[in-house]
Amino acid sequence: MIAYEENNTLSLWKNHEKVKAAFTTRRVDFTECCFCKKGRKPANGDLVLARVRKIGQHHRIELANGRKSALFPGDEIVVAYGNRYAPDQFGAMVPEDLSPCHLVAAGGIASRMFTRNNKMKMPTLIEPIGILTDSAGVTINVGKYAMRKPASVPERPLTLAVAGTSMNAGKTTTVASLIRGLSRYGLKVGAAKVTGTGAGGDLWFMKDCGAALALDFVDAGYPATYLLSKNELIKILDTLISCLTVAGADVIVLEIADGLYEEETATLLSSSRYRSLVDGIMFASSGAMAARGGVQWLRKNNIEPLAISGVFTQSPPVVAILEKQLKIPVLRREELADPAIMTYLALCFPGHDFAQNTPQTAIAH
Amino acid sequence: MTTTIKTLEKGWADAVKKTYATRRVQWNRAALLATDQVKPNPGDLVLCTVDELGQHTCLELMDGRRAHLLYRDRIVAVYGNRCSVNEFEALVPERLESCHLAASCGIAARVTGRHLRMRPPTTLTPLGLICDSCGTPLNISRFALAPGKSVCSRPSIIAVMGTSMHTGKNMTTASIIKGFVNAGISVGAAKITGSGTGRNYWLFQDAGADAVCDLIDAGVVSTHGMEPEKIEKIFYDLLTHLLSADVGVIVLEIAGNLYQSEVNSLCTSATFQQNIDGVVFVTGDAMGAAQGVMELHQHGFNVHALGGKLACSPLAALEAEKATGLRVFSRDDFLNGALLPCLTRPPMFSEYGAQQAPVGAQS
Known part of the structure; x- marks a missing residue:
């Protein structure tokens, strides 16, 4: 059970199936983890072996394969230090030392909570045992295992992004439905979540909807994107789009987490590099007022959304009002998930060479 | 009347969601699909299309992940009878006909009764029973664990x-x-x-x-x-x-x-x-x-x-x-x-088919 011994050596590490390694550590080669060191100052992305002390909000931890494993006091987990910005859950920052801190995301983020939504319980309390290092004693960071931008990248395919008014505005549903529609049409869809906090939920949803490949910022080397610099954010965007292009995607669908008022989202969308990498944006909104505010913000930044969608589409009167006021088509999730969405996209991008329509492969003949 | 048999295309298994109930299946045994004139038995593997989403909108996969279930998804489920007083009562149908997802672990059956709090079940259209290369339907019993060795002491x-x-x-x-x-x-x-x-x-x-x-x-x-x-x-x-x-x-x-x-x-x-x-x-x-x-x-x-x-x-x-x-x-x-x-010292292991001992005889 105990993976760690007093001499810092990860003695039982080789058969560590009882140590629960979180989704954020999915790219890590654990055979390179040799020591567990105390007394280090944690940094964003550093791997930490910790013991669960008191179960709070997150009573399960997501494993690399997407299964949510039940947590018990005393469990040993491997997670990554990271900052989290989630108005519906927690705000948290990487602490200064290895003193007890919190599990602030089920995907596996160790951090110290500084604010929480009233609906949340206290976060699960964890007790860091030590930072993982390689045989030379160098701290292991998830960035070590990041995908690198390939040396030569062919011309990228049509790239669409989905942004939203806030957390839980229906962004993921919009992204997922769009992926569903495009993949049912017969396109090989590459999907990526560009900002947010490391967790599998959205990536698995993208795959379940038919994405051939789904990546996120963890694949680009960051456990979460809160407080990252503009350059780092652009690097993530560029790396993910390049990797999806090289993997042969016919179309790329990106999810930009959180609302437009969130610092990183605003930075990214208003950058010129973003404009050269993304062809069109769909905007997801929770309600009418937020949709108007969001569209105004986008227009001020010279971005005209292709369509709006989101939670508000469940209310027909709101849909009617918004379509009239904003003069932007409203697409409900059923419409996005229909292969006929391609007809609309072909209108938006006249002259674009979409891949040949190859209907869903037959299973038996 | 003879069974209609089709060949499963190479790579067919990659495009389907394989349910928890198929956890032990060795997929390389699957070769054919019996699509007509077959009677399903409990434990048989069935390839289905998801028609209408109802109570279950998620599916437990082989590795424990709960996947989103979507209209027109293809899944491999297992025929089985189910009786859950708080969810569904469901029975294996007589034919390959439209049926239901009676449990998110992947039980295909015809729902005959449900708890009032349950929504109608998710409906499935069977495409066929998955068979081996001889045309015999694959049943999960074929992949069961071998029973352990006989022992005399037990914890x-x-x-x-x-x-x-x-x-x-x-x-x-x-x-x-x-x-x-x-x-x-x-x-x-x-x-x-x-x-x-x-x-x-x-x-x-x-x-x-x-x-x-x-x-x-x-x-x-x-x-x-x-x-x-x-x-x-x-x-x-x-x-x-x-x-x-x-x-x-x-x-x-x-x-x-x-x-x-x-x-x-x-x-x-x-x-x-x-x-x-x-x-x-x-x-x-x-x-x-x-x-x-x-x-x-x-x-x-x-x-x-x-x-x-x-x-x-x-x-x-x-x-x-x-x-x-x-x-x-x-x-x-x-x-x-x-x-x-x-945790007291337990008695000896009682073999299968043990005779009824007088009540209270265990030590």
Whole structure:
């Protein structure tokens, strides 16, 4: 059970199936983890072996394969230090030392909570045992295992992004439905979540909807994107789009987490590099007022959304009002998930060479 | 009339969602698809398209991930009968015809009744039974675990039983397991009756059990409507498997209530009675506790303690303690080793087909 011994050596590490390694550590080669060191100052992305002390909000931890494993006091987990910005859950920052801190995301983020939504319980309390290092004693960071931008990248395919008014505005549903529609049409869809906090939920949803490949910022080397610099954010965007292009995607669908008022989202969308990498944006909104505010913000930044969608589409009167006021088509999730969405996209991008329509492969003949 | 057989295309399995119920299947055995004039049997693998989403919008996959289920998805499910008083009652249909997803672990069946709180079930259109290269339908029983070797000694065995679904049985069982693990004792755990959901299987592993098995390992997806001998055999196979893992204690969860025929079959089986050293009875109220304990005593079982939702209410717990003379333990009590004093030296292992011993004969 105990993976760690007093001499810092990860003695039982080789058969560590009882140590629960979180989704954020999915790219890590654990055979390179040799020591567990105390007394280090944690940094964003550093791997930490910790013991669960008191179960709070997150009573399960997501494993690399997407299964949510039940947590018990005393469990040993491997997670990554990271900052989290989630108005519906927690705000948290990487602490200064290895003193007890919190599990602030089920995907596996160790951090110290500084604010929480009233609906949340206290976060699960964890007790860091030590930072993982390689045989030379160098701290292991998830960035070590990041995908690198390939040396030569062919011309990228049509790239669409989905942004939203806030957390839980229906962004993921919009992204997922769009992926569903495009993949049912017969396109090989590459999907990526560009900002947010490391967790599998959205990536698995993208795959379940038919994405051939789904990546996120963890694949680009960051456990979460809160407080990252503009350059780092652009690097993530560029790396993910390049990797999806090289993997042969016919179309790329990106999810930009959180609302437009969130610092990183605003930075990214208003950058010129973003404009050269993304062809069109769909905007997801929770309600009418937020949709108007969001569209105004986008227009001020010279971005005209292709369509709006989101939670508000469940209310027909709101849909009617918004379509009239904003003069932007409203697409409900059923419409996005229909292969006929391609007809609309072909209108938006006249002259674009979409891949040949190859209907869903037959299973038996 | 002859069966219509088609060939499964190379790579077919990549494009489908494979349910938890198919956890043990060796996919390289799948070669053909029988699409017509076949009668499904419990345990047969069926390739289906999802038609209309109802109660279940998620599907448990082989590796335990809960995947989103979408209109027109293709899934591999397993035919099975299911009886869950809080969800669905469902039976294997006679033909390959439109049916339902009766459990998120991947049971295909025709739903014949449902709890009022359930939405209508998700509907499936079967495309065909998955067959081997000879055209024989693949049944999950073919991939069952081989029974463990015969042993003569055994560790203590604890059964967790309860009044009904949703009384906290899963978490009670997990807490009991974790309590032993915390005390440095290796644990074997299994769920014996009910349907083959992965929930328990993974939860027991998460709680630190060293050996875990469930109905899928016994090659069945559900025990509903099974003859008593078959249920006894499943118990025996899974128990011997855990015994061969050489663990310090075995914890068995018995799904369903004492009145369900399969649970009743187990309770009256001599092999079962003689191999269970004690029961933890899980319930939500004192009256259920009193009745359950009385019936367990009538079957000759020793009852260690009470647990479950009952423990959340101090007043109800007091009532139950007064009515039964047994302690009520909370999850934390179990985690802190409340059952450690119950690990007395157990009697010898009772072989399959043991004769009924006089009640109270176990040491």
